Amino acid sequence: MSTVQDVTAAPVIDAVPKKAMSLGPLASLIILALLVVTPLFVKNFIIFQMTMWLIYAIAVLALNILTGASGQFSLGQSAFYALGAYTSAILMEHGDINYALTLPVAGVICFVAGFLFGLPALRLSGVYLALATFALATAMPQLLKLGVFEHWTGGVQGLVVTKPDAPEILATLGLKVSQDMWLYYFTLAVSILIYILSVNLLKSRSGRAMMAIRDNEIAASAMGVDVSLYKTLAFGVSAGITGIAGGLGAIAVQFVAPDGYTIQLAVALFLGMVVGGVGWLPGSLAGAAFIVFVPNIAESVSKGLSGAVFGVILILIIFLLPHGSRQLAYGAQRLIGKFRKN
Amino acid sequence: MTIQVSVRIAALASVALASLAVTDAAFAQKKYDTGATDTEIKIGNIIPYSGPASAYGIIGKMEEAYFKMINEQGGINGRKINFISYDDGYSPPKAVEQARKLVESDEVLFVFGPLGTPSNTAIQKYMNAKKVPQLFVATGATKFGEYKSFPWTMGWQPAYQSEGQIFAKYAMTEKPDGKIAVLYQNDDLGKDMLKGLKDGLGAKASMIVAEESYEVSEPTIENHLTKLKATGADILLSISTPKFAAQAIKKVGELGWKPMYFQSNVGASVASVMRPAGLENSQGVLSLAYVKEASDPQWANDEGMKKYLDFLAKHAPFANVADSSAEYGYGQAQTVVQVLKQAGDNLTRANIMKEAASLKDFVPDTMLPGVKINTSATDFYPIEQLRMMRFTGEKWDVFGPPIESKLGG
Numbered sequence: 059m060s061t062v063q064d065v066t067a068a069p070v071i072d073a074v075p076k077k078a079m080s081l082g083p084l085a086s087l088i089i090l091a092l093l094v095v096t097p098l099f100v101k102n103f104i105i106f107q108m109t110m111w112l113i114y115a116i117a118v119l120a121l122n123i124l125t126g127a128s129g130q131f132s133l134g135q136s137a138f139y140a141l142g143a144y145t146s147a148i149l150m151e152h153g154d155i156n157y158a159l160t161l162p163v164a165g166v167i168c169f170v171a172g173f174l175f176g177l178p179a180l181r182l183s184g185v186y187l188a189l190a191t192f193a194l195a196t197a198m199p200q201l202l203k204l205g206v207f208e209h210w211t212g213g214v215q216g217l218v219v220t221k222p223d224a225p226e227i228l229a230t231l232g233l234k235v236s237q238d239m240w241l242y243y244f245t246l247a248v249s250i251l252i253y254i255l256s257v258n259l260l261k262s263r264s265g266r267a268m269m270a271i272r273d274n275e276i277a278a279s280a281m282g283v284d285v286s287l288y289k290t291l292a293f294g295v296s297a298g299i300t301g302i303a304g305g306l307g308a309i310a311v312q313f314v315a316p317d318g319y320t321i322q323l324a325v326a327l328f329l330g331m332v333v334g335g336v337g338w339l340p341g342s343l344a345g346a347a348f349i350v351f352v353p354n355i356a357e358s359v360s361k362g363l364s365g366a367v368f369g370v371i372l373i374l375i376i377f378l379l380p381h382g383s384r385q386l387a388y389g390a391q392r393l394i395g396k397f398r399k400n
Numbered sequence: 401m402t403i404q405v406s407v408r409i410a411a412l413a414s415v416a417l418a419s420l421a422v423t424d425a426a427f428a429q430k431k432y433d434t435g436a437t438d439t440e441i442k443i444g445n446i447i448p449y450s451g452p453a454s455a456y457g458i459i460g461k462m463e464e465a466y467f468k469m470i471n472e473q474g475g476i477n478g479r480k481i482n483f484i485s486y487d488d489g490y491s492p493p494k495a496v497e498q499a500r501k502l503v504e505s506d507e508v509l510f511v512f513g514p515l516g517t518p519s520n521t522a523i524q525k526y527m528n529a530k531k532v533p534q535l536f537v538a539t540g541a542t543k544f545g546e547y548k549s550f551p552w553t554m555g556w557q558p559a560y561q562s563e564g565q566i567f568a569k570y571a572m573t574e575k576p577d578g579k580i581a582v583l584y585q586n587d588d589l590g591k592d593m594l595k596g597l598k599d600g601l602g603a604k605a606s607m608i609v610a611e612e613s614y615e616v617s618e619p620t621i622e623n624h625l626t627k628l629k630a631t632g633a634d635i636l637l638s639i640s641t642p643k644f645a646a647q648a649i650k651k652v653g654e655l656g657w658k659p660m661y662f663q664s665n666v667g668a669s670v671a672s673v674m675r676p677a678g679l680e681n682s683q684g685v686l687s688l689a690y691v692k693e694a695s696d697p698q699w700a701n702d703e704g705m706k707k708y709l710d711f712l713a714k715h716a717p718f719a720n721v722a723d724s725s726a727e728y729g730y731g732q733a734q735t736v737v738q739v740l741k742q743a744g745d746n747l748t749r750a751n752i753m754k755e756a757a758s759l760k761d762f763v764p765d766t767m768l769p770g771v772k773i774n775t776s777a778t779d780f781y782p783i784e785q786l787r788m789m790r791f792t793g794e795k796w797d798v799f800g801p802p803i804e805s806k807l808g809g
Contacts, residue, residue: 103504107497200615203586214587215543216492216518218525311493313522318492322451357449357487362457364487365450 080257081340081387089343093246102238106310107350109242112249113306115346118330119256119339120299126337127260128292129272131184134175134191135327137198138168138297140319142304144202147217147314148210157222157309161248164305165298172297176290195324199316216315219308245306252299256339259295268292333375335384344383348375429745435509436747441740442482443467444502446514446523447538451489456515458719459538460485462729463513465716466737476740479747484508488519495519496526503532510535510752513556513732517541517588520553528552533752535739536732536782541588542596545780547757552749554756554780556732558665560589562805563688564596564639566786567662569803570686571635572604575660579609581633583624583648585640586613593639593664609633614644625651637662642669646677653681663687665786671695671722674791688786688803689796691731691766695722696795704765731764735773735782738762770802779806 081089093112097105121135142164149160175194182190201207203214211217224240235243259265267288270278279285308314326349334345356367379385435442447460467481475481484506488495495514502508503526510533514520517539527534528550536556537544540563544555571578582597584590590613598605610631612624621644628636629652636659638648645667652661661684667673668687675682692699694712699705708730712719719726740747742755759782762773771785785802 101504103500106500110493110497196617200617214517214591215541216521218521307493311496311522312525313492313496315492315518315521317490317516317518318522320452320491322489322491353487353489361449361485361487362461 080260085387086340089340090250097239097242102236105236105238105242109238109245109310110307111343111346111350112242112245113303113310113346114327114330114349115342116249116252116303116306117300117327118334118345118349119252119342120296120303121327121331122334122337122339122342123256123260123299124292124296125331126339127265127272128268128289130179130289130292131188132191132293132296133188133321133324133328134194135296135300136319136321136324137191137194138172138300139304139307139323139327140198140202140314140316141171142168142301143308143314143319144211144217144304145301146305147219147308150219150309151217152210158244161302161305164301168301168304169294169298172300173290173294175297176293179293180286180289192321192324195321199320202316202319212315214316216313216318219312219314221312222309241310245310248302248306252302253339256299260339264288264291329372333372333382335382335387338382338384338387340387341383344386431746431748431751433509433748433750434507436479439479440482441476441479441747442484442506442508443736444499444506444508444511445483445485446488446495446498446502446511446519447485448490448515448519449487451491453490453516456538456725457487458723458725459513459515459729459732462716462719462726463733465719466711466730466733469711469715470737476737477744481740488514490516490519492518492522495522499523499526503527503530508532509747510749512536512736513538513729515539520544524550524553531749533749533756535752535756536735538728538732539588541592547778547780552753554753554775554782556735556782557728558688558690558783558786558805559596559781560592561596561599562781562784563665563786564593564598565600565805566688566788566803567637568597568600570788571607571660571662572601575635578607578635578660579631579633580607580635580637581610581612581628581631581659582608583612583614583621583628583636583638583640585644586615589641589664589666590639597637607635614640616641616644621647622651625655625657629655629657633659635660635662637664638667639664640667642667642672645673649673649677649681649685653678661685665689668789668796669693669722669724670795672724675794679794682791683793685791687789687791687796689789689798690768690771690783690786691724691727692768693724693796694727694766698795704763704767707765727766731766734764735759735762768798768802 097108117135117139121132124130124132145164145167146160149155149163150157179187179190202211221237223237224235228235267283270283271285271288275285330345330349333348334341352371353368356371357364359367445460445463447457448454449457449460464483464485467483470476471480484502486498488498499511502511511527512535514523515538520537520539524534531552534553536554540557540560542559542561544553545559571580582594584594601607610628610633612628614621614624625648638645640648645663663685665688668689670693692702692705694705694708712721739752739756743751757775757777759773759775768787773782775782784806785804787798787802788800789796789798
């Protein structure tokens with residue numbers, strides 16, 4: 059075997075067995091319980107932060123499906139996030155459509171956009187694909203400013219979105235639910251739904267096909283997997299889920315503007331995926347926590363050097379936990395297993 | 401034992417009550433909202449210390465240094481300023497998070513000087529719903545002075561639209577048959593000022609023969625100027641930030657084009673625009689200003705400028721004299737201190753807004769002679785006066801009286 063072949067054949071992403079992509083039932087229930095109960099005891103501001111955390115977790119999860127499962131890189135997730143956010147915002151403000159109904163629309167539009175983008179991207183792989191998606195992310199803020207769409211997008215000024223109230227039925231039941239809390243539980247429900255669907259997708263025939271492509275494209279096609287179909291499908295699904303996260307983000311922040319969806323966001327999502335553990339879906343929560351909370355920690359250490367502090371923390375994590383939070387979780391699992399034996 | 405203790409408590413309590421009654425009588429007007437106490441006033445602030453607009457981070461640092469100096473001098477009416485400044489990286493979602501943190505977690509009395517049109521738009525609705533002042537926003541977007549729909553939001557610097565209107569008036573009187581070409585940055589600054597120009601021209605809007613926009617991500621804007629020159633225009637308005645302003649002035653000089661040249665105020669710094677563009681190309685360029693440029697020797701003996709330079713040397717050695725953003729932060733901080741002085745012991749959010757809307761002929765140290773800050777219950781645009789200036793030799797020469805441009809009503 060020649061060395062050249064060696065290089066091309068080496069999988070870019072470590073193979074992650076499909077069982078290891080999700081969490082055991084007990085751990086899932088504990089995390090779910092924490093997510094449900096915590097908001098009852100904290101300030102509205104913390105609830106808002108937790109909402110943003112869940113929203114970014116959905117976006118990181120979407121990237122994880124693309125990279126972790128099908129082995130394709132993307133630095134363009136911010137473009138799909140923006141597309142979803144604008145879809146929701148425009149439908150709510152210009153179309154007077156209920157916020158909950160705008161999310162599936164955002165998902166479908168982004169799915170189509172992602173699928174179409176996936177077609178030309180088929181010819182590219184590895185770093186070249188990353189560059190192509192990077193171009194998408196850089197182009198997006200400028201496309202949003204275009205005069206042609208200005209009537210709808212608000213151009214550079216952006217669009218202010220009305221925050222939804224909790225449904226009146228809760229008030230008649232005697233429950234006082236603030237806007238923030240309602241939005242949090244709404245986001246949580248959407249997140250759980252997306253998580254379950256994603257886990258099932260990866261365990262299905264399609265998921266196996268994607269992972270086969272990731273591990274060895276030639277072998278997969280020899281086994282009859284339609285490589286181009288599943289690669290573009292992975293792009294579409296990932297973009298669709300990102301779009302839903304974008305829509306939720308627009309509702310939570312109550313504002314969309316081109317400056318909110320720059321390449322910085324795409325890089326942040328990529329970071330979140332790596333820190334959470336590539337290919338490990340529950341890691342998306344940890345990764346999102348990293349991109350929401352660590353910049354605040356860095357800022358409290360030093361205002362002028364917040365970027366440098368952030369960098370140092372990131373390097374430490376990459377050194378100590380090269381597989382992200384997945385490594386931490388596995389370590390804990392082994393430890394618990396030992397205790398049980400004793 | 402127990403009796404003794406309870407007697408002692410009763411005695412203490414009565415003393416405490418009595419003293420309370422006394423202080424109540426003496427300072428009957430003392431009123432506080434969240435964020436203000438007898439010893440402290442908490443002020444929140446949001447500035448991009450990181451990200452694409454991090455050059456503006458100096459504004460926050462200057463404000464912090466100024467409040468520190470005020471605290472060292474004993475504070476305002478005996479209260480120290482606790483200035484809490486957060487980074488939003490120029491990202492609207494982050495600005496919302498930081499604004500909520502300031503209001504709900506740090507519990508500040510008001511938020512002062514948040515920077516950037518997108519970030520301020522993102523938090524405006526929230527601040528007004530919470531009835532927390534969003535005071536002296538650091539952007540010239542005209543929409544931040546609409547006291548009717550947003551009574552808790554106030555601007556500070558001259559609105560971009562006023563600048564456009566003043567240019568329009570000048571062009572109409574000096575060159576009534578002129579043909580105007582506009583080069584503008586494709587963002588809120590460019591669009592807002594262009595609107596001001598068109599409003600100012602009114603029926604004569606047909607004087608504009610060409611508009612070219614550029615993106616801040618473009619490495620060079622030279623081709624836009626070649627195009628504009630080809631239209632045969634003899635008046636050029638360049639709505640641009642420093643780097644592009646310098647490129648434009650240089651290119652126009654190289655093309656041998658001699659239009660009546662207007663440069664927007666944001667890109668009119670001697671140190672970062674006129675000198676890099678080449679002094680020979682910069683001659684005769686017109687602009688508007690409201691502050692004195694600190695690096696300009698013509699203000700060396702000016703009283704206010706001396707105070708400013710003294711402040712830089714003693715309290716803000718990190719700031720560059722040529723950096724106009726540093727001057728901006730100083731001016732803003734002085735204005736907010738004036739509002740707090742006027743508010744006295746009535747430190748409620750409503751009163752902060754009321755005092756901010758009752759500034760009369762207030763002049764921060766850095767303002768050009770004749771430029772004064774005036775606000776009222778129906779005027780939420782603090783700085784509305786600008787002065788025309790022409791670049792001659794190595795400096796700007798201010799000419800004509802301060803020009804006022806009232807927006808809205």
